[in-house]
Amino acid sequence: MNHEHDHDHTEPPEEIELRVKALESLLLEKGLVDPAALEALIDTYEHKIGPRNGARVVAKAWADPLYKRRLLENATAAIAELGVSGVQGEDMLVVENTADIHNVTVCTLCSCYPWPTLGLPPIWYKSAPYRSRIVIDPRGVLAEFGLTIAADKEVRVWDSSAELRYLVLPERPAGTDGWSEEQLAELVTRDSMIGTGLPKSPDDAP
Amino acid sequence: MSGMTRNDCEAIGLPKDDEGPVFDKPWQAQAFSMMVHLYQSGLFAWRDWVQVFSEEIKASPALPGESANDTYYRQWTAAMEKMVASLGLTGADDISHRASQWRQAYLNTPHGHPVALAHASCPPMHHGHAPHRSPVAVSPAIGG
Numbered sequence: 218m219n220h221e222h223d224h225d226h227t228e229p230p231e232e233i234e235l236r237v238k239a240l241e242s243l244l245l246e247k248g249l250v251d252p253a254a255l256e257a258l259i260d261t262y263e264h265k266i267g268p269r270n271g272a273r274v275v276a277k278a279w280a281d282p283l284y285k286r287r288l289l290e291n292a293t294a295a296i297a298e299l300g301v302s303g304v305q306g307e308d309m310l311v312v313e314n315t316a317d318i319h320n321v322t323v324c325t326l327c328s329c330y331p332w333p334t335l336g337l338p339p340i341w342y343k344s345a346p347y348r349s350r351i352v353i354d355p356r357g358v359l360a361e362f363g364l365t366i367a368a369d370k371e372v373r374v375w376d377s378s379a380e381l382r383y384l385v386l387p388e389r390p391a392g393t394d395g396w397s398e399e400q401l402a403e404l405v406t407r408d409s410m411i412g413t414g415l416p417k418s419p420d421d422a423p
Numbered sequence: 424m425s426g427m428t429r430n431d432c433e434a435i436g437l438p439k440d441d442e443g444p445v446f447d448k449p450w451q452a453q454a455f456s457m458m459v460h461l462y463q464s465g466l467f468a469w470r471d472w473v474q475v476f477s478e479e480i481k482a483s484p485a486l487p488g489e490s491a492n493d494t495y496y497r498q499w500t501a502a503m504e505k506m507v508a509s510l511g512l513t514g515a516d517d518i519s520h521r522a523s524q525w526r527q528a529y530l531n532t533p534h535g536h537p538v539a540l541a542h543a544s545c546p547p548m549h550h551g552h553a554p555h556r557s558p559v560a561v562s563p564a565i566g567g
Contacts, residue, residue: 225534226530226531226533226534227529227532227533227534227535227536228529229525229526230450232522233450233496234448234450235523235525235526236500236504236519237453237454237457237500238450238453238522239517239518239519239520239521239522239525240457240503240504240507240513240518241453241457242525243513243517243518243521244457244507244512244513247513249464249512250457250460251460254460254463255456255457255460258456258459258460259452259456262452262455262459263446304459304462304463304469305469326473327476327477327480328495329473337455338445340445340492340495343491343495344485344491345480345484378470378473379472379473379474380469380470
């Protein structure tokens with residue numbers, strides 16, 4: 218391989234990248250791809266969406282009991298109140314953690330996930346071990362995430378689908394009385410909204 | 424990922440990540456966004472895509488030594504090819520043919536120059552070819 222000394226050609230990328238490029242150029246010729254719209258989508262998914270939208274939803278629900286009621290009754294509409302909506306967020310259900318219940322979400326078939334509120338799923342969410350094991354042994358898997366659920370607490374596993382996606386509403390951390398929504402949002406982690414983690418405690422806040 | 428150590432991840436067999444980007448390589452973002460773009464143009468229902476994608480995940484699980492994202496986007500891309508074929512948009516043979524054209528286009532493009540599909544058949548500035556505005560050879564007329 219003397220390629221580093223050969224400037225007379227460009228090294229082709231791996232086969233799968235060539236196939237993606239091939240498909241894109243074929244669809245472009247057929248007028249099925251709008252390059253500007255595609256670039257905007259790529260930019261959005263690479264840089265702009267993430268779990269911060271979900272954190273705003275959770276923080277508002279913690280701070281505003283009326284919003285929380287709307288969120289639990291019609292999550293899609295309540296989330297849209299904050300200007301958050303889009304593909305894979307068309308039908309949302311918010312499930313509330315309480316002193317007696319811990320909720321955790323999965324997509325057993327593939328990787329259905331609420332993109333507008335949480336961004337794209339973490340790698341482990343898409344992996345076969347998580348997809349199968351969280352259903353078979355939820356407490357064991359959560360323990361491997363460092364989350365031990367008390368034996369007297371019920372654990373509910375929710376299986377997302379093409380039609381319906383879930384967001385976990387974690388319990389508001391103690392010691393946050395009088396905090397603003399912005400301060401509260403800093404405590405909300407992505408994993409706490411999937412159910413594989415808890416919000417940060419006030420001591421960890423920046 | 425809060426409270427999860429590398430050892431925990433190894434125990435569960437889950438790849439570790441933080442809350443950062445979820446694409447390893449630009450083509451993964453490209454493949455992902457292209458499917459969403461096609462969906463947004465109303466060509467199919469999302470549940471139909473999920474069915475094709477789920478079947479692909481089941482039919483071609485992770486290969487030894489493959490990273491989780493490599494597995495995921497290999498399955499995603501294969502499912503996308505099946506989806507566009509089932510919609511009659513373009514077939515696997517067309518994609519293979521075009522992919523080999525792109526490969527040739529890369530090989531024909533001098534390092535550091537933008538790669539264009541046209542280079543597959545017409546290499547730019549090959550072997551120092553500058554544009555000629557006069558004939559490179561003339562066979563003079565005889566007689567006259």
